[in-house]
Amino acid sequence: MLILLLAAPATAQPAPVIYLDQGWSKEDREWYYQVSQGSTALSYDLFLNLEVATGQDLFRSDAxxxxxxxxxxxxxxxxxxxxxxxxxxxxxxxEGRSKGTYVGITCAACHNTQLNFKGKRIRVDGGVGNTFDMMAYVQALDDALQATLAxxxxxxxxxxRLKASSPEAKTDLRKRFEREAARVHEYRTRTLASAITWGPARIDAIAMIVNRLTATLTGIPENTSTPLAPTKPPFLWNAPQATWTQWRGVQQDPIQRNLTETMGVFLDVDLQSKSPSEGLFDSNAAISNLQQIENLLTRLAPPQWPEEVFGKIDRKKAEAGKALFISICADCHNAWPxxxxxPNKHGKRFLLVGLVPQSYVGTDKGQFDALRPYAITGQLSDQLPPPLKGExxxxxxxxxxxxxxxxxAKALSKLxxxxxxxxxxxxxxxxxLPPKPMxxxxxxxxxGVWATPPFLHNGSVPNLYELLLPASERTKKFYVGREFDPVKVGLDTRSGTFLLDTTLRGNSNAGHSFEDGPLGNGVIGPRLSDEQRWAIIExxxxxxxxxxxVTPFGGPPASPAR
Structure with missing residues (x-):
């Protein structure tokens, strides 16, 4: 089912946005798009009035x-x-040391999709942020701030524009501007500094969070890890219902997962005060908002292929593909219902997700070896729990x-x-919680996976067709753009300006390969004929x-269990 809403009149007359039925109301979507998760990137008034680095257009402009x-x-x-x-x-x-009004990054920046096709714009809520180039955006923001200082x-x-007309007002504004510009510059030159250009649809979220917590906010730059493992943001439907989340399958507690994510995108956290009584571990954590976001996601449905836009589905071919999927893929990928x-002690069931060793699936292993192995504890040494205390x-x-x-813990203690x-x-x-898998x-x-290109955790495969090939036959370099290819189902690699090179560290498109030979070491299934590939795609x-x-949160009472 499609819901077609006309966009507001504009000079360029953009195509109407096509919203898919994902179980959310218009009000749900609008709230999700703009709800704060506590991120405080830059003072709101500065952001609204800042110019781009190379001209007088506003940085916040639509263009x-x-x-x-x-x-x-x-x-x-x-x-x-x-x-x-x-x-x-x-x-x-x-309240707290960061009292004020800011612009911040929300969940929807990285977890919302727009697929463009022949002038149409198809919105997929809770999907992969397939167009947003976060690294380039932060770099451009830093450039704009530094250019304004110079x-x-x-x-x-x-x-x-800010009505700072007196010498005193201009002096105060400059001091505030310098402080905030320095914070963004530090984020760019430490948290995001990498030998790899991530490009659209990819971020190294793990390194961003770890760098801010162990190096930037602690004031211990020696702890910085180079972010060399960019991944695409995962889609969010079925996440609250699942046993494990994150690409590495290491999280179960939603509030811990969501607050930790915010720490990577400008959440203000005090990691330099001497003790908790003096402010150590304080933050402007938006716990209530994060909980409401999670609860909203329990009502998010995976998107259904819009046949009116992308073409009719061949149901007979799809049935043949289903049989192949069940026999080849379903041991790892759980299938409806x-x-x-x-049920646990709360009476809740959770949807089982496969946890596949990297050594078996063979996809890029950067997430497991990119971080610095050891860190200096500095002034935090005596504030750590045993047995880490004093080390x-x-x-x-x-x-x-x-x-x-x-x-x-400190944020929750206040509630x-x-x-x-x-x-x-x-x-x-x-x-x-059970031990985290390794x-x-x-x-x-x-x-709904059809709506989440590019594929593999690091976005190194442009479409579903190539995902079903032997890994050695996949495209090694392709352009990442915003146009959708409904035939191979993925990115239209003829468009786009960012060239993704899969030979670079962190970008490997190896593994998850369908080829003849024993399973394991990157081979997950037999070599498929073209007919079989197209059937699975269908x-x-x-x-x-x-x-x-919508998948019921807590599970249906009579669902299969194992």
Whole structure:
């Protein structure tokens, strides 16, 4: 089912946006697009009035937002009066050291899709942020801030727009501007500094979070890891219902997962005060918003292929593809009506996701070896829990986990939750949580996967057709653009300006290969004929079979379990 809403009149007369039935109302979508998760990238007034580095156009203009792949939209008096693009929001902090009003990055910046096809714009909520180039956007923001500091005319125009006319007002504005510009510059030159250009649809979220927590916010730059493992943002439908999330299948607790993600995108956290009583581990964590976002995602349905736009599905071919999928793929990728866990103490079942060793699937292993192995604890040494307390150098992952757990614990301590409220906040997970699996990749259900190019966790395969080839036969270099290819189902590689080179570190398109020979070491299935490939693709286009089909959170009471 399609819901067609006309966009507001504009000079360029963009095509109407086609919204797919994913179980959300118009109000749900609008709230999700603009809700703050606590990110405080730059003061709101500075952002609204900042010019681009090389001209007098505003950085926040639709033209500039579109240049970096943010999805622009008209102003909305309910929750977006300033007409920010999807993925940016106003964050108001009412207490603590970061009190003020800021622009910040939202979940929707990286978890929302727009597929363009023959002038049409198809929106996929909770999908892969397939157009947003976060690295380039932050670099451009830093360039704009530095250019304003260096150019008196630029700064003068900014001051004029902000009504800072007196010498004292201009001096105060410049001091504030310098502080905030320095923070963005540090983010660009430390958190994001990489030998690899990520390009659209990819971020190294792990390194971003770990760098901010262990190196930038602690003031210990020696702990910085070079972000060399860019991945595409995962799609969000069925995530709250699943046993494990993240590409590496290492998270179960939703509030821990979501707050930790915010730490990577300008959440203000105090990691330099001497003790918790003096502010250590304080943050402007938006716990309530994060919980509401998670609860909204429990009602998000995978998108159904819009036949009116991309063409009719060959149902007979799809049936043949389903049989192949069940025999070759379903051992890893759970299929509707899904297999679930037994009920836990809260009476909740969770959708089983496959956890496949990297050594078996053979896809890029950068996520497992890109981080610096050890970190200096510095002034935090005596504030860490046993047995880490007092240690001067510990494994990086242990410092990272200890810090994010301390920040979350302090944020939750201020809420005075009842047991029932705490259970809801933690997604009804049963504690203690099971040990995190090591060196595995998550294999989630494939419903709606057609709408999530590029493919593999690092976005190194442009379409589903190539994903079903022997890895050695895949394209080694291709352009990443915004146009959709409904035939091979993925990116139209004839468009786009960013060239993704899969021979570079972190970009490998090896593994998940269908070829003759023993399974394992990157081979996951037999070599397929072209007829078989097209049949599987047709099946993947056909699921979910029903528009707006929301997977029940907690599982259906009579679902299969194992």
């Amino acid at each position: 500039n937002s579109d240049r970096y792949g943010l999805i622009t939209q008209a102003a909305n008096p309910r929750n977006n009066p300033d007409g920010l693009p999807i993925g940016l929001a106003k964050t108001v902090v009412t 150019d008196s005319a630029k700064f003068g125009r900014l001051a004029g 899904y297999t679930w866990t037994e 001067k150098v510990i494994p990086t992952d242990q410092l990272y986990e200890a810090l994010q757990e301390a920040v979350l 005075k939750l009842t047991d029932a409220q705490a259970a809801d906040l933690h997604g009804y997970r049963e504690f203690p 060196a595995v990749y998550k294999a989630a259900p494939r419903d 099946y993947l286009k056909s699921i979910p079979e029903q528009a707006g089909r």
